[in-house]
Amino acid sequence: MAISLEIIICSFFIFLSTNLFWLASTTATNLEKKNAAAYFSIFTLLISSLLFSFSAIIGQDGFPAVSSYPMYYFFPGLILLILIPFGWFVVIVWFFGFLRKSRFFKFLFYLLLLCQLIAICILLFRDLGKLSNISLFEYWNLTPFSFKSAYSIYILSCISLSIFSLYLFKISDNSLSEIGRQKSIPFLKWIGFSLLGVAILVSVLFVGNEFGILENLIAKAETEPKYFYGFVLCIQILICICVLILGSALTSYEILTGRILPKISLKQEWKNSVMGSFFLSIFFLNFAKLGYPKAEIFIICSYAFFLSKFFTIRKNKQIGLNQNEVLKKILSPQSIELSFTYLCEDVLETNQAALIFKGKIPYFSDTKVLYPKDSIFNIPDLSKLENSFIHSDIVYLDKDRSFDFVICIKIETFPSGEGYLFLGQKGNEGLFAEEEIEIAKTVSSWILNSVFLEETNTILGELQKKHIIERKISDHKTRQILHDEVLPELHSVILNLSSQNISEKNAEDLRTLTELHGKISLFLTELPDIRLELSRIGLFQVLKNLLKTDFQNSEFLLEEERDFEKNFPEFLPELQETIYYAFRESVRNAVKYSENSAQISIRFSSEQSFKIIISNSIRKTFEGPSSGQGLRIHSALLRIFGASLTLDFPEKSIAKISIEVPKTFANPSD
Numbered sequence: 193m194a195i196s197l198e199i200i201i202c203s204f205f206i207f208l209s210t211n212l213f214w215l216a217s218t219t220a221t222n223l224e225k226k227n228a229a230a231y232f233s234i235f236t237l238l239i240s241s242l243l244f245s246f247s248a249i250i251g252q253d254g255f256p257a258v259s260s261y262p263m264y265y266f267f268p269g270l271i272l273l274i275l276i277p278f279g280w281f282v283v284i285v286w287f288f289g290f291l292r293k294s295r296f297f298k299f300l301f302y303l304l305l306l307c308q309l310i311a312i313c314i315l316l317f318r319d320l321g322k323l324s325n326i327s328l329f330e331y332w333n334l335t336p337f338s339f340k341s342a343y344s345i346y347i348l349s350c351i352s353l354s355i356f357s358l359y360l361f362k363i364s365d366n367s368l369s370e371i372g373r374q375k376s377i378p379f380l381k382w383i384g385f386s387l388l389g390v391a392i393l394v395s396v397l398f399v400g401n402e403f404g405i406l407e408n409l410i411a412k413a414e415t416e417p418k419y420f421y422g423f424v425l426c427i428q429i430l431i432c433i434c435v436l437i438l439g440s441a442l443t444s445y446e447i448l449t450g451r452i453l454p455k456i457s458l459k460q461e462w463k464n465s466v467m468g469s470f471f472l473s474i475f476f477l478n479f480a481k482l483g484y485p486k487a488e489i490f491i492i493c494s495y496a497f498f499l500s501k502f503f504t505i506r507k508n509k510q511i512g513l514n515q516n517e518v519l520k521k522i523l524s525p526q527s528i529e530l531s532f533t534y535l536c537e538d539v540l541e542t543n544q545a546a547l548i549f550k551g552k553i554p555y556f557s558d559t560k561v562l563y564p565k566d567s568i569f570n571i572p573d574l575s576k577l578e579n580s581f582i583h584s585d586i587v588y589l590d591k592d593r594s595f596d597f598v599i600c601i602k603i604e605t606f607p608s609g610e611g612y613l614f615l616g617q618k619g620n621e622g623l624f625a626e627e628e629i630e631i632a633k634t635v636s637s638w639i640l641n642s643v644f645l646e647e648t649n650t651i652l653g654e655l656q657k658k659h660i661i662e663r664k665i666s667d668h669k670t671r672q673i674l675h676d677e678v679l680p681e682l683h684s685v686i687l688n689l690s691s692q693n694i695s696e697k698n699a700e701d702l703r704t705l706t707e708l709h710g711k712i713s714l715f716l717t718e719l720p721d722i723r724l725e726l727s728r729i730g731l732f733q734v735l736k737n738l739l740k741t742d743f744q745n746s747e748f749l750l751e752e753e754r755d756f757e758k759n760f761p762e763f764l765p766e767l768q769e770t771i772y773y774a775f776r777e778s779v780r781n782a783v784k785y786s787e788n789s790a791q792i793s794i795r796f797s798s799e800q801s802f803k804i805i806i807s808n809s810i811r812k813t814f815e816g817p818s819s820g821q822g823l824r825i826h827s828a829l830l831r832i833f834g835a836s837l838t839l840d841f842p843e844k845s846i847a848k849i850s851i852e853v854p855k856t857f858a859n860p861s862d
Contacts, residue, residue, distance in 0.1 A: 236279030
């Protein structure tokens with residue numbers, strides 16, 4: 193069966209109807225500025241889609257059958273043909289603010305509104321009793337030339353005035369909304385000129401015979417419809433161009449939604465809509481070729497799909513807004529326990545939960561946050577659960593183990609340690625959703641980071657206080673030495689020399705001056721400039737010299753990779769100095785608490801990152817407790833540079849301190 197021109201025209205109508213309905217539903221979904229003009233724009237898109245749907249359904253029977261249908265079938269379509277040109281005019285002048293700023297366009301708005309109301313009244317009351325008795329073709333022949341010409345002038349005026357307003361627009365400021373309007377003008381001009389072409393073709397079709405431009409194709413269509421069909425196809429092609437450009441403008445600048453920033457995903461959704469509508473039209477052509485021209489089935493399917501998608505997106509958007517409110521409440525400045533309570537009550541809806549953190553950094557203590565607060569739970573041994581997280585971040589706990597929780601989630605591994613979230617049964621005895629678990633992991637990670645930052649700030653505050661105190665002590669010690677020892681001896685020597693002749697210098701006074709010089713030299717030697725040494729011989733050599741000078745009574749087992757010193761990275765001076773003091777404090781702790789200094793192993797590695805590993809056997813008994821203040825301070829300082837200092841115990845009698853610096857922190861100038 194050959195494909196007739198009627199079927200091709202109907203396939204165009206299906207394509208237009210589907211895309212216009214997508215534009216209407218998408219605009220309604222993303223609407224932010226809810227005002228009368230925005231709703232009218234959506235209404236214009238929707239009624240245009242319905243008009244083309246009606247044309248596709250009614251037109252698949254062919255012109256001879258359509259022209260014989262009673263006139264009341266087409267009365268809603270005639271109303272829409274009057275409303276749509278006015279709708280486009282209103283959309284343009286509203287979008288660019290002319291209805292609010294220009295009295296001229298406001299006058300035109302009321303004038304065109306009055307014209308269409310008069311036209312609708314004429315349709316309603318002129319020969320109202322005859323509408324059910326005559327056919328569409330007979331009604332067309334009875335329509336006077338004045339009404340046809342008035343409609344032609346009306347649609348040409350609506351389109352021409354909308355184009356004229358585009359040339360009058362001038363950007364008023366550099367806001368994003370104004371810039372978006374300016375960038376959308378080229379798209380809207382193309383649409384305006386295409387619609388002007390449609391209006392001209394419609395006018396020629398309506399009144400061309402009276403002016404001798406073109407013979408009456410509508411009257412001729414009953415016997416020879418192919419010329420009329422060709423005219424209709426030209427109009428459809430221009431409308432398709434308008435719809436495609438309008439979709440690009442809406443998705444690129446969201447000119448009708450009122451959003452300042454457009455969504456990138458809309459562009460891809462628009463492409464999917466165009467391709468889906470195209471294939472839907474192709475399927476209709478194939479079914480019509482087989483003898484089943486059922487346009488209503490394809491239109492209903494497309495409308496049902498977009499409507500279901502519209503309500504789904506609206507519901508998800510509302511859920512997202514509710515979740516954002518909950519997250520805003522969770523992440524607002526308050527106590528960690530209160531944030532965890534909001535997470536468990538408003539998001540997870542669980543009856544009990546626990547957030548556990550096992551720290552590796554000396555100053556980052558273990559953290560335990562419970563819901564309900566101050567509860568006592570039976571928490572599994574974390575070391576036994578570690579192997580369960582090889583393939584997944586979620587482990588379901590066996591009820592036979594008499595644990596108080598049903599699920600354990602491993603939070604992302606931090607350089608400072610590892611976090612675990614234990615959840616009890618949901619309040620409704622249901623299962624946790626994937627989105628709830630993702631939110632729980634994100635919020636738990638934020639809580640642990642907040643604890644980390646809080647403790648880091650505390651340590652840095654203590655470090656600053658200690659630095660001020662040490663500086664005062666150092667300044668006081670220097671002043672004391674100079675005042676109590678150096679200055680009195682210098683004063684004594686000066687008095688002795690002043691009481692003698694210049695030629696009679698006393699050998700004892702010269703010896704005193706020599707000793708004084710030695711004291712000052714020794715004092716200056718005891719205050720070396722570490723930065724100068726680091727820049728002169730490098731960090732690696734300074735660390736090796738440190739072991740020989742400060743720990744000369746201890747023995748170390750040094751391990752370094754082949755060509756390690758040759759490939760040793762150069763870090764920023766501040767980072768090198770921080771590594772130096774952290775290394776010195778780590779070795780000092782290893783020597784202090786080691787059972788045997790010969791068992792202290794120091795390994796230098798630079799495979800994936802610069803790493804120093806200090807291992808030693810812990811002495812079973814040692815004098816005095818350790819506060820770990822030194823390692824805490826240096827670990828906090830290293831974290832500022834993106835490095836880390838961790839203290840781990842692979843065995844009960846073995847301590848391992850690791851200083852690690854990523855290679856990305858190497859000095860970029862080297």
